[in-house]
Structures are given as C-alpha cells and as structure tokens.
Amino acid sequence: MINKKFLLSAVLLPAAMAFAQQYGGMWIPTEVNEKEMKQMGMKLSANDIFDPSKPSLEDAVVQFNGGCTAEIISPKGLLLTNHHCAYGQIQRHSTMENDYLSEGFWAMNQGEELPNPGVTVDFVTDIKEVTEQVLAQTQNLSAEKLDRKISENIEKISSSFKTLPYQKVVIKPMYYGNKYYAYTIDTYKDVRLVGAPPSSIGKFGSDTDNWVFPRHTGDFTVLRIYADKDNKPAEYSPNNVPFKPKHYLPISIKDKKEGDFTMVYGFPGRTTEYLPSIAVEKIRSEIDPAMIDVRDVALKTLDEKMRTDPAVKLKYASKFASVANYWKKWKGEVEGLTKSKAVEKKKEYETYLISKNPAIKKTIDQFNVLYTQQAPYALNRAYYTEVIRNAETLSLASFYSNIADAVKTGKIDEKGLQNAKNRLKSLYANYDPELDAKVTAKVIALYANRMDASFLPPVLSNYKDEKKNQEVFEQMSKSSVITGRGAFNGATAEKDIDKVFSNPMQLAQEIKRDPFVQLFESLRDSYLKTTDKQFTSYQNQIDALQKLYMKQQMETDTKRPFFPDANSTLRVTYGKIAGSNPKDALYYGYQTHLAGVMEKYVPGDYEFDVPEKLIDLYNKKDFGIYANSTGDVPVNFTATNHTTGGNSGSPALDADGNLIGLNFDRQWEGTMSDINFDPRFSRNIMVDSKYILFIIDKFAGASWLLDEMKIIK
Known part of the structure; x- marks a missing residue:
C-alpha cells in the first residue's frame, strides 16, 4: 500500500524515474545499482565507476580538506571544487589591498598559483568489506564489551x-554497525589556489538565494594538486610539480535536456534515512526549531554590523556564511518534513513492516518510550551547543578554560602551548569582541528565557534581559583577557599572544578569574550535571535499538533496495535532469541562464551586484561556444540526485562519465532529503559546465587553463 501511494504522489515525474528513486540512494561505489542505472540511461559499467586495478572515475574524485568534494579536470592536476568550499583559503589570501573575495583571483601561469598550508585532498584507492573480521567473536557480549571488542578488531x-607513509586505512560502519568497510586513502598536501571568481559571481545571491531555486550562482574555484618529482604526496615545496592523475574528467559543454541521466560522485556527510517516525517528529517539532532560534539571533546581530562596516564584513564573511548555511537548511528541513508528510509516511511504513514481521512492534514501542524520555535532555543539548557555538566569546572561554586546566595539571607541554597560541592567533584575526559581546548577550538571554530553569545554572536568572546583558557584557569584554582587550603581563592576547603566555601558570590563574570563563564554566557544569550523561545514556540505548531496527528492515522488506546512510565516505548517487513543482501552480524549470543574473542585478548590493565585465559580456552577447540552443549561457540546473552536505563540489557526470556540472546546493523544498527523500521535491543544484568555462575563458581571460582540459563540444 505504501509503495503505491508514494508512487502516485510523484505524478509529475516520468514513471520510471519516480520508481527508480523512490528512496533516493547514496551507493557505495563497489556496490552500485548498475542494472537500474543503465535502465535510466547510464552508458558506463560498474568497473568504470570504481576499479582499483585500472584507471576509473574514482581516480578523479577527492575529498577536499576533510569536508567537501573536488575533482581533477586536467592531466596536470587541475582541481575543481565549490567557491564556498575554498572560501576560507581565498579569504586567507585576501587583504584590504588585494581583496580576492571581492575582486576574484586568477593565476596566469603556474608560478602565480598560491600555496595553502594545511589543505589536503584524499583519494580513495580501495574499498573492502570487512564485516566478518570486525564482528568476529562479538556474539552475546554486553554493550561495553561489544564496543571494546569491535575496537580491538578494527x-x-x-x-x-x-x-605507504602517505596512506591510511579507515574502517567505517555501515547500516548502523551491521556491516563494516575498509577504505585505503592517499593524502596529498600541496594544494594551490589557481583561480576564483569574485564573490559577486561565486556567491551571487548569497544568503537570500542559499538553498533555493531558481539559482544563478557561479559557485566554483580552481586549484591544483602538486606532488614530488615521483608523483608522490609531499609537503609544500617550490620544487614540487603538478600532480599527474590516473584519470581526469573530460568536460562536456553539450546542451542538456530534461530527462538526461546524471550521476553525482562524492563524499556526502551524514544522512539518517532509516529513523523511526518518533525520531523524525522530534527533529521536526523540537530540535530543529531550537537550533534555528539561536542562529536567528546571532545572524541578525552580525548582519546589522556587517552591512555598515566593510572591515567587519571582510572578517566575518566566512563565519556568517557558515552559520547561515545550516540555519536556512534546518528551516527548509522543517518545512519539507511537514509538506512531504514524512512522519505519516514513516508510520505507514512501520505498520507495513509490522504486518510482515510482528516482532518489529516491540522495537517501535521501545523507540517511542526512549525518544519521549530523552526529549527534554535533547532540547537542552540543542540550545546549549548552539549557544556556545554561536557566541564566539563563550567558545573562546571554553578554549582558554581547557588551556588553564591543562597547565594546572601539567598536561600540556611547550608544543601544546605553541599550538594553542597559533590557534588563538587565527581566531583573533577574524574576531570583533565588541560585536560578539552583543551576540553573546542576546543568545544568553534567549537561552535563559527558553529553557526550564532546572537545566540552567542559577546565575542565568540574572541574564534574561538582552539589553542589560549588552551593557554588562560590553564592560566585561573591555577588561577580559580572553577577548583580547584586557591586558595581562603588559600585553593583550590580540596584539602579543606570546607575551601573554610567557608565564602560563599565572595566566591559568588569571583565566579562571575571567568573568566570561566563569560564565562559560557555570553553563558547562550545569549542562554536564543535568543533561550530558542523561542524554548519552538514552542515545546509547537508541543507537543499539537502531542497529536492530536496521537489521529488521533489511530482513523484512526484501523488495526494497537498501543503501547505507551517508557517513563522509565515497558514494555514488544518480538521477535525471528535472525541474520541479514544489507548490500548487508553481513550476521551476530545470535550467537558469545569464539573463536571470541580469534580472536579479542590484547595483552595489552585497548579494546581487554584478561585475562590470560580466554585464559588458552579456550586453555584447559575447558568449562564444558557451551559449546553448536558446542563445544564452546556462548558469545552474537541477536534477533528482540524492545529495547532502559533503557533496559540495562533487562532479555531476553525464551518461558517459563526462563532467557536466558542479554540485553545490539543494532546493529549499527538498532539504529534508537527509531524513526523507521525496522525488517530488528533492533536487540538487549544480553549476553548469558551460558557465564555469565561460567565466574562466571570457570573464577571467584565463584560457591557458582550458588548454589543459579535454572539452567535449
């Protein structure tokens, strides 16, 4: 019954597409659904997608800096990822004199490419299932002994x-610990910035357009991997040479049409597709709204200052984007879960499973009890973590508190202190203590008013009025060592961190007297006393039950194609290019164009300004080979690929494995696909390969980069 109802709800899609993607899919590359992919139009074989014994697609796909995805697009190691993925690197190279965020950056030869210390790319060179070995001798063990034995086996x-010295092996659980896989990974450490469009292209639409369609964003950046003379990973050196990949992606600039097969290859971060209905309801009605509340306050406060102060805007650009990203995602998730009736669908599915396997009723009943009992602790956890995360002064207080404790107990050496100082120098570089005093004042007031007093330290009853908080916190900030404004040992941490740390034991004592540290520690201690252990105890029981429930689902619903939830490992998802009909009488086409950029253009606006040269190219219709059949340059397009965070920068490939776009976002109405994939609403958004090459060639004048690429016309 549930399958028929679900299929009928997807009437806007071709029947084959709706059926193939009823549950979405993030497939392990060694276990792709090859038959179905070929039915949908793929011309490759499973071995073309992943084969450690010969060059294949996985050799061109990397995890970028531990979070995003990137892909190799030339035999000289050119790397393509999202502008927002490399935003921090672009920002670090920017100054008020050379503002690459605002103006863009383009190397005109390899000698001008900029190094990025600490940035890495990871290649997955092999995947092996090791379930039997990991679970050996684990039968009938208690939870604690089971975890210990699994860790020993791993x-x-x-x-x-x-x-080899540059390799590592990572073993990851799948299906909530019912299976395990070993990943062999090669890490390269010399990654240089080659080209980035100005933010008015790479971040066009900024926060207003984030997570929505129609979209007109050139969200891409070009980098290059370097290696030693033997093509092996090496630390940065001017003697390193461009990396020679086993495989790189040809770039297709053929026109796209609705219904074309597309595939996304990358490192999706985290999904929870197999939760029970009670868990989804708690996320929709309690957890997401709490986190949204805190970020609402923080973002509004930052935005007011950033709009009037260019220096603060430059400092906070990356942080603001990071905070706003999931704030908007959670808002869309709540709306999408409600609109797609995710909870009702889950309940129907549970009824269906119980009809096939009555033992599952006990599992669902246990879930209902555990999640209900955990709920107040989960809510406090959501508020507490978001308050500490978004009040940077409290985050600093946490960091300093840990340093003081380590110094007092002798658990930190000179190297540890130096690392701490380096970390603090980086934090102060993009920190405005006066502004953050306002943010802290407001989020503390929110927390004090929203949470039950039994979860809070008594001192928080004094901080319910945000205006009074602002006055108090601003005065505290002026004399606080940790904000970098108050002096210690004749220096401030913002100006001379080495002098401040010259006597660590005295500094530790001063830290413990700091009013922000004392406020943080009262919050932390109350959280640890009232919430942390209680939440964790329930979560451990829920996790064990989820493992059982996953096993029961797979054994009971034998007709359903199961794929493991995303966990930052290499995955393949596939779909078709498609527009969408998210609301009554509202239809989004699958493709946007440069004309749409000009329609949104607002001179001088921080989100919708357009560079003069791009306007000139548009007015002259100087599109070269990058115009499509409409005579315009395509900018973004949507498809039904099942993506999530971590897929940012992932290559969008056609049926032959050519690059046709760069994944960078999802459509607002489908952001709930982390929990509930719905083919009616779930769309990933990609930068069109035509637009990427148009900007590199016509806008940036960096055609020397195109000479390296294989372009399919």
Whole structure:
C-alpha cells in the first residue's frame, strides 16, 4: 500500500524515474545499482565507476580538506571544487589591498598559483568489506564489551594492511554497525589556489538565494594538486610539480535536456534515512526549531554590523556564511518534513513492516518510550551547543578554560602551548569582541528565557534581559583577557599572544578569574550535571535499538533496495535532469541562464551586484561556444540526485562519465532529503559546465587553463 501511494504522489515525474528513486540512494561505489542505472540511461559499467586495478572515475574524485568534494579536470592536476568550499583559503589570501573575495583571483601561469598550508585532498584507492573480521567473536557480549571488542578488531584489521607513509586505512560502519568497510586513502598536501571568481559571481545571491531555486550562482574555484618529482604526496615545496592523475574528467559543454541521466560522485556527510517516525517528529517539532532560534539571533546581530562596516564584513564573511548555511537548511528541513508528510509516511511504513514481521512492534514501542524520555535532555543539548557555538566569546572561554586546566595539571607541554597560541592567533584575526559581546548577550538571554530553569545554572536568572546583558557584557569584554582587550603581563592576547603566555601558570590563574570563563564554566557544569550523561545514556540505548531496527528492515522488506546512510565516505548517487513543482501552480524549470543574473542585478548590493565585465559580456552577447540552443549561457540546473552536505563540489557526470556540472546546493523544498527523500521535491543544484568555462575563458581571460582540459563540444 505504501509503495503505491508514494508512487502516485510523484505524478509529475516520468514513471520510471519516480520508481527508480523512490528512496533516493547514496551507493557505495563497489556496490552500485548498475542494472537500474543503465535502465535510466547510464552508458558506463560498474568497473568504470570504481576499479582499483585500472584507471576509473574514482581516480578523479577527492575529498577536499576533510569536508567537501573536488575533482581533477586536467592531466596536470587541475582541481575543481565549490567557491564556498575554498572560501576560507581565498579569504586567507585576501587583504584590504588585494581583496580576492571581492575582486576574484586568477593565476596566469603556474608560478602565480598560491600555496595553502594545511589543505589536503584524499583519494580513495580501495574499498573492502570487512564485516566478518570486525564482528568476529562479538556474539552475546554486553554493550561495553561489544564496543571494546569491535575496537580491538578494527585496530587489528587496520594494522594488517600494508600502507605507504602517505596512506591510511579507515574502517567505517555501515547500516548502523551491521556491516563494516575498509577504505585505503592517499593524502596529498600541496594544494594551490589557481583561480576564483569574485564573490559577486561565486556567491551571487548569497544568503537570500542559499538553498533555493531558481539559482544563478557561479559557485566554483580552481586549484591544483602538486606532488614530488615521483608523483608522490609531499609537503609544500617550490620544487614540487603538478600532480599527474590516473584519470581526469573530460568536460562536456553539450546542451542538456530534461530527462538526461546524471550521476553525482562524492563524499556526502551524514544522512539518517532509516529513523523511526518518533525520531523524525522530534527533529521536526523540537530540535530543529531550537537550533534555528539561536542562529536567528546571532545572524541578525552580525548582519546589522556587517552591512555598515566593510572591515567587519571582510572578517566575518566566512563565519556568517557558515552559520547561515545550516540555519536556512534546518528551516527548509522543517518545512519539507511537514509538506512531504514524512512522519505519516514513516508510520505507514512501520505498520507495513509490522504486518510482515510482528516482532518489529516491540522495537517501535521501545523507540517511542526512549525518544519521549530523552526529549527534554535533547532540547537542552540543542540550545546549549548552539549557544556556545554561536557566541564566539563563550567558545573562546571554553578554549582558554581547557588551556588553564591543562597547565594546572601539567598536561600540556611547550608544543601544546605553541599550538594553542597559533590557534588563538587565527581566531583573533577574524574576531570583533565588541560585536560578539552583543551576540553573546542576546543568545544568553534567549537561552535563559527558553529553557526550564532546572537545566540552567542559577546565575542565568540574572541574564534574561538582552539589553542589560549588552551593557554588562560590553564592560566585561573591555577588561577580559580572553577577548583580547584586557591586558595581562603588559600585553593583550590580540596584539602579543606570546607575551601573554610567557608565564602560563599565572595566566591559568588569571583565566579562571575571567568573568566570561566563569560564565562559560557555570553553563558547562550545569549542562554536564543535568543533561550530558542523561542524554548519552538514552542515545546509547537508541543507537543499539537502531542497529536492530536496521537489521529488521533489511530482513523484512526484501523488495526494497537498501543503501547505507551517508557517513563522509565515497558514494555514488544518480538521477535525471528535472525541474520541479514544489507548490500548487508553481513550476521551476530545470535550467537558469545569464539573463536571470541580469534580472536579479542590484547595483552595489552585497548579494546581487554584478561585475562590470560580466554585464559588458552579456550586453555584447559575447558568449562564444558557451551559449546553448536558446542563445544564452546556462548558469545552474537541477536534477533528482540524492545529495547532502559533503557533496559540495562533487562532479555531476553525464551518461558517459563526462563532467557536466558542479554540485553545490539543494532546493529549499527538498532539504529534508537527509531524513526523507521525496522525488517530488528533492533536487540538487549544480553549476553548469558551460558557465564555469565561460567565466574562466571570457570573464577571467584565463584560457591557458582550458588548454589543459579535454572539452567535449
């Protein structure tokens, strides 16, 4: 019954597409659904997608800096990822004199490419299932002994792999611990910035357009991997040479049409597709709204200052974007879960499973009890973590508090202190203590008013009025060592961190007297006393039950294609280019164009300004080979690929494995696809390959980069 109802709800899509993607899919590359992919139009084989014994697609796909995805697009190691993924690197190279965020950056030869210390790219060179070895001798063990034995087995298995100095083996659980896979990874450490469009292209639409369609964003950046003379990973050196990949992606600039097969290859971060209905309801009605509340306050306060102060805007650009990203995602998730009736669908599915396997009723009943009992602790956890995360002064207080404790107990050496100082220098570079005093004042007032007093330290009853808080916190900030404004040992942390740290034991004592540290520690201690252990105890029980429930689903629903939830490992998802009909009488086409950029253009606006040269190219219709059949340059397009965070920068590939776009976002109405994929609403958004090459060639004048690429016309 549930399958028929669900299919009927997807009437806007071709029947084959709706059926193939009823549950979405983020497939392990060694276990792709090859038959279905070929039915949908793929011309490759499974071995073309992943084969450690010969060059294949996985050799061109990397995890970028531990979070995003990137892909190799030339035989000289050119790397393509999102502008927002490399935003921090562009920002670090920017100054008021050379503002690459605002003006863009383009190297005109390899000698002008900019190094990025600490940035890495990871290649997955092999994947092996190791379930039997990991779960060996784990039958009938208690939870604590089970975890210990699994950890011992994983350590033993990992050490059995023969690795080179630049390799590592990571073993990851799948299906909530019902299966395990070992990933062999090569890490490259010399990654240089080659080209980035100005933010008026790379971030066009900024926060207003984030997570929505129609979209007109050139969200891409070009980098290059360097290696030693033997093509092996090496630390940055001017003697390194461009990396020679086993495979790189040809770039297609053929026109796209609705219904074309497309595939996205990358490192999706986290999904929870197999939760029970009670869990989804708690997320929709309690957890997401709490986190949205805190970020609402923080973002509004930052925005007011950033709009009037260019220096603050430059400092906070990356942080603001980071905070706003999930704030908007959660808002869309709440709306999408409600609109798609996700909870009702889950309940129907549970009824269906119970009809096939009555033992599942006990599992669902246990879920209902555990999630209900955990709810107040989960709510406080959501508020507490968001308050500490978004009040940077409290985050600093947390960091300093840990340093003081380590110094007092002798658990930190000179190297540890130096690392701490380096971290603090980086934090102060993009920190405005006066502004953050306002943010802290407001989020503390929100927390004090929203949470039950039994979860809060008594002192918080004094901080319910945000206006009074602002006055108090601003005075505290002026004399606080941790804000970098108050002096210690004749220096401030913002100006001379080394002098401040010259006597660590005295500094530790001063830190413990700091009013922000005392406020943070009262919040932390109350959280640890009232919430942390209680939440964790329930979560451990829920996790164990979820593992059982996953096993029960797979054994009971034998007709359903199951794929493991995303966990930042390499995955393949596939779909078709498609527009959408998210609301009554509202239809989004699948493709946007440069004309749409000009329609949104607002001179001088921080979100919708357009560079003069781009306007000139548009007015002259100087599009070269990058115009499509409409005579315009395509900018973004949507498809039904099942993506999530971590897929940012992932290559969008056609049926032949050519690059046709760069994944960078999802459509607002489908952001709930992390929990509930619905083919009616779930769309990923990609930068069109035509627009990427148009900007590199016509706008930036960096055609020397195109000479490296294989372009399919």
